[in-house]
Amino acid sequence: MDAAKYQGVIKRYFNYLPVGKNTPVITLLEGNTPLIFSGRLSEFLGRRFKVYLKFEGANPTGSFKDRGMTLAVSKAKEEKQVAVICASTGNTSASAAAYASRAGLKCIVLIPEGAIALGKLAQALIHQAVVIPIKGNFDTALSLVREISANYPVRLVNSLNPHRIEGQKTASFEICDTLGRAPDFHILPVGNAGNITAYWKGYKEYKAEGRIRRLPAMLGFQAKGACPIVKGRVFKHPKTLATAIRIGNPASWKKAEAARDQSKGLIDAVSDREIIKAYKMLALEGIFVEPASAASIAGLIKLKQQGYFKQPGRKEVVITCTLTGHGLKDPDIAVKSVRTPKSVSPDVKKILRIAKIKK
Numbered sequence: 001m002d003a004a005k006y007q008g009v010i011k012r013y014f015n016y017l018p019v020g021k022n023t024p025v026i027t028l029l030e031g032n033t034p035l036i037f038s039g040r041l042s043e044f045l046g047r048r049f050k051v052y053l054k055f056e057g058a059n060p061t062g063s064f065k066d067r068g069m070t071l072a073v074s075k076a077k078e079e080k081q082v083a084v085i086c087a088s089t090g091n092t093s094a095s096a097a098a099y100a101s102r103a104g105l106k107c108i109v110l111i112p113e114g115a116i117a118l119g120k121l122a123q124a125l126i127h128q129a130v131v132i133p134i135k136g137n138f139d140t141a142l143s144l145v146r147e148i149s150a151n152y153p154v155r156l157v158n159s160l161n162p163h164r165i166e167g168q169k170t171a172s173f174e175i176c177d178t179l180g181r182a183p184d185f186h187i188l189p190v191g192n193a194g195n196i197t198a199y200w201k202g203y204k205e206y207k208a209e210g211r212i213r214r215l216p217a218m219l220g221f222q223a224k225g226a227c228p229i230v231k232g233r234v235f236k237h238p239k240t241l242a243t244a245i246r247i248g249n250p251a252s253w254k255k256a257e258a259a260r261d262q263s264k265g266l267i268d269a270v271s272d273r274e275i276i277k278a279y280k281m282l283a284l285e286g287i288f289v290e291p292a293s294a295a296s297i298a299g300l301i302k303l304k305q306q307g308y309f310k311q312p313g314r315k316e317v318v319i320t321c322t323l324t325g326h327g328l329k330d331p332d333i334a335v336k337s338v339r340t341p342k343s344v345s346p347d348v349k350k351i352l353r354i355a356k357i358k359k
């Protein structure tokens with residue numbers, strides 16, 4: 001793709017989106033993110049397996065939300081709205097704040113008090129959103145913004161807004177366009193369940209258009225302490241260090257189940273320990289993601305260990321994993337998960353000893 005000509009996901013996939021000539025396109029040139037081949041994970045799975053990582057942390061605000069937000073905010077602008085509102089575990093609010101600022105719209109965000117990562121809070125604040133921390137969790141915040149947007153002139157930009165899903169489905173288009181086919185398996189973290197819904201919609205549309213021949217199995221992963229879809233019950237007090245997916249009652253629950261069942265996939269859970277292990281492993285491959293994103297890779301490892309990926313024959317098996325958000329969003333977890341270095345006096349010998357460098 002010619003970078004000079006790239007104009008964001010709305011322009012690129014115009015014919016697949018509910019937009020027209022009169023839609024003002026509010027874009028930060030989101031999308032067109034790298035699909036990175038992982039030699040180590042491919043080797044770990046075995047011969048014939050190819051694992052690719054869709055690094056959504058490379059979006060303008062550092063997460064996949066930008067794909068949906070460009071559309072939701074452009075449509076809000078087209079429909080003469082003056083304000084947008086969302087509940088968020090952090091990334092939606094960061095993205096909404098940025099795109100609303102660009103569009104000249106007011107942005108209100110409700111966040112669970114003390115439970116969103118520092119980088120995301122900084123984003124919502126610097127873009128001048130009205131940030132309102134709620135004494136309660138994400139699910140409570142979401143029910144409040146649903147009530148407010150239903151009764152007052154503010155447009156909801158959570159993934160209950162269908163434009164968000166429409167925008168986010170462009171990630172599957174990009175994957176198919178890059179690979180020249182659909183993957184056999186697609187793995188991604190599941191929180192409020194909008195993204196798995198969006199990817200599945202995208203793959204189905206490309207198949208209906210004849211752009212791909214087969215559909216992938218959708219494999220979603222929740223955190224063990226916040227896995228309502230896996231357990232089939234609401235989690236009143238969801239718990240996980242992957243704050244982005246600390247959600248106990250996902251809005252798109254039924255649609256996620258439909259994606260799972262129609263694609264013959266699964267939705268399972270991984271522990272925080274498995275998430276952090278995968279998080280550190282990705283970092284060693286040069287890729288810095290936030291913990292929730294590492295749930296994809298933790299899931300991949302878990303399934304491999306369970307012998308899930310048995311594929312008869314000699315055909316190549318392609319697995320894509322979405323890495324939903326950038327590691328810089330949550331610097332606290334990064335620093336806590338490794339040993340912090342001690343400072344030393346400015347002495348060459350000491351430095352050489354610590355760095356284990358010899359002549």
Ligand code: F0G
Nearest residue numbers: 088089091092191192193194195324325
């Ligand atoms: N990964 C990250 C980094 C996220 O921020 C989210 C959701 C997900 C995965 C899960 O995606 O909700 O579509 O199933 N974050 C939302 C937010 C809830 O408010 O930023 P999902």
